[in-house]
Amino acid sequence: MVAPRPADLAVTEVRLTPVLIADPPLLNTQGVHQPYTPRLIIELVTAGGATGLGETYGDTAYLDLARPLAAALIGRSVTDLNGLAALAERMRGPSQPAGPDGVDAAGLRGVRTAGKLRRSVRSGFEVACLDAWGHAAGLPVHALLGGALRERVAYSAYLFYRWERHPDGPGEPDDWGAALDPAGIVAQARRFADRHGFTSFKLKGGVFPPDQECAAIRALAEAFPGRPLRLDPNGAWSERTALQVADELADVLEYLEDPVSGTEAMAHVAARTPVPLATNMCVTTFEEIPEAVARGAVRIMLSDHHYWGGLHATRELAALCRTFGLGLAMHSNTHLGISLAAMTHVAATVPNLDHACDTHYPWQTEDVLTERPTFRAGHLDVGDAPGLGVTLDRARLAALHRRWLADDGRYRDRDDAAAMRRADPGWTTPAVPRW
Numbered sequence: 347m348v349a350p351r352p353a354d355l356a357v358t359e360v361r362l363t364p365v366l367i368a369d370p371p372l373l374n375t376q377g378v379h380q381p382y383t384p385r386l387i388i389e390l391v392t393a394g395g396a397t398g399l400g401e402t403y404g405d406t407a408y409l410d411l412a413r414p415l416a417a418a419l420i421g422r423s424v425t426d427l428n429g430l431a432a433l434a435e436r437m438r439g440p441s442q443p444a445g446p447d448g449v450d451a452a453g454l455r456g457v458r459t460a461g462k463l464r465r466s467v468r469s470g471f472e473v474a475c476l477d478a479w480g481h482a483a484g485l486p487v488h489a490l491l492g493g494a495l496r497e498r499v500a501y502s503a504y505l506f507y508r509w510e511r512h513p514d515g516p517g518e519p520d521d522w523g524a525a526l527d528p529a530g531i532v533a534q535a536r537r538f539a540d541r542h543g544f545t546s547f548k549l550k551g552g553v554f555p556p557d558q559e560c561a562a563i564r565a566l567a568e569a570f571p572g573r574p575l576r577l578d579p580n581g582a583w584s585e586r587t588a589l590q591v592a593d594e595l596a597d598v599l600e601y602l603e604d605p606v607s608g609t610e611a612m613a614h615v616a617a618r619t620p621v622p623l624a625t626n627m628c629v630t631t632f633e634e635i636p637e638a639v640a641r642g643a644v645r646i647m648l649s650d651h652h653y654w655g656g657l658h659a660t661r662e663l664a665a666l667c668r669t670f671g672l673g674l675a676m677h678s679n680t681h682l683g684i685s686l687a688a689m690t691h692v693a694a695t696v697p698n699l700d701h702a703c704d705t706h707y708p709w710q711t712e713d714v715l716t717e718r719p720t721f722r723a724g725h726l727d728v729g730d731a732p733g734l735g736v737t738l739d740r741a742r743l744a745a746l747h748r749r750w751l752a753d754d755g756r757y758r759d760r761d762d763a764a765a766m767r768r769a770d771p772g773w774t775t776p777a778v779p780r781w
């Protein structure tokens with residue numbers, strides 16, 4: 347293959363397509379997933395005709411930033427990823443007025459500053475640039491990141507308490523059934539293990555009183571002896587509860603994820619238990635690392651290329667984890683196959699990926715790709731196809747975009763508490779600590 351000329355790598359077109367994808371009624375401490383959740387699909391075209399795909403959150407605040415960034419990218423090279431980062435830092439959308447970064451919400455994704463929103467948007471563009479560059483050069487994305495260190499990446503089963511169907515009628519039905527007790531969680535885990543070969547399991551907690559969730563973890567430990575188990579209540583517990591749970595489950599937990607809210611509380615718990623603590627909440631930005639390290643609040647960082655700012659930023663985070671002796675794993679939120687491919691490529695290049703990566707993907711019955719990635723023995727193959735190695739299914743993209751267009755605004759911004767109110771009108775996001 348002839349190396350692309352620099353002029354061929356200039357972006358000539360950027361297409362942004364918001365979509366609504368089906369999401370099952372998965373429960374967490376804030377509420378329940380809505381029947382449909384927004385994602386943004388980014389397509390780049392270069393002067394040489396290469397195309398690149400990226401994906402990020404699709405809520406309004408992200409779209410507001412993605413539109414000006416898309417316009418500003420025209421004429422720039424897909425190789426200019428540092429320039430993209432600088433450009434993204436200067437972007438403001440209508441929902442981000444000029445001024446210092448404000449913390450406008452603290453949800454399951456950790457702090458929500460304007461800077462973090464910008465990094466989440468940039469991540470989708472960075473992935474699209476790398477995909478287009480890879481197609482132009484005939485190289486896989488992992489090669490552009492320095493090369494794969496492994497041929498396959500391990501993922502863990504992401505178990506959720508869930509209802510059989512959404513309370514307010516709409517939604518795409520599935521055949522998983524309800525899982526609301528230890529037997530239901532074990533049955534769900536068995537299905538994940540049989541279908542995808544996963545050998546480690548994470549339970550999304552913070553839904554039921556901690557003794558019920560401890561019973562579910564115990565049941566998993568009996569059903570899958572010796573397998574790594576994780577429990578993540580998204581900061582819903584008090585320090586006292588977290589220590590009780592850590593004590594109760596110390597012999598079976600790989601780690602406890604965000605048992606309490608905030609770096610200070612995490613540090614207090616970490617100092618009193620041998621169970622490692624992991625986070626995708628109290629540390630989700632580079633600025634939050636020094637305090638967490640100084641206080642010894644976290645032993646394992648959950649990277650997520652979306653909110654850390656892309657694949658290069660994920661590698662920078664990995665380097666800091668090596669520097670400070672922290673473990674590294676990978677967080678996941680509802681996402682499609684483009685992001686799963688990006689996660690797999692970057693995970694393949696990181697020397698210190700110490701734990702299987704999380705992924706929501708098996709819960710997603712819809713995608714915009716011609717072919718769904720297949721987990722084998724709990725792993726995804728990294729592959730050497732150019733770019734991300736995925737192909738867009740235009741008909742599927744168009745159909746999911748039509749759903750977004752037809753929506754009256756109800757599902758265009760993810761709101762798990764609003765979804766819960768359809769079953770329980772008095773529901774408000776519980777204050778923490780909840781237990």
Ligand SMILES: O=C([O-])C(=O)C[C@H](O)[C@@H](O)C(=O)[O-]
Nearest residue numbers: 374454578626677678679680
């Ligand atoms: O590990 C986590 O904290 C998450 O994956 C956060 C997500 O928002 C998850 O709790 C969810 O989607 O319900």
Ligand SMILES: [Mg+2]
Nearest residue numbers: 578603604626
């Ligand atoms: Mg978590």
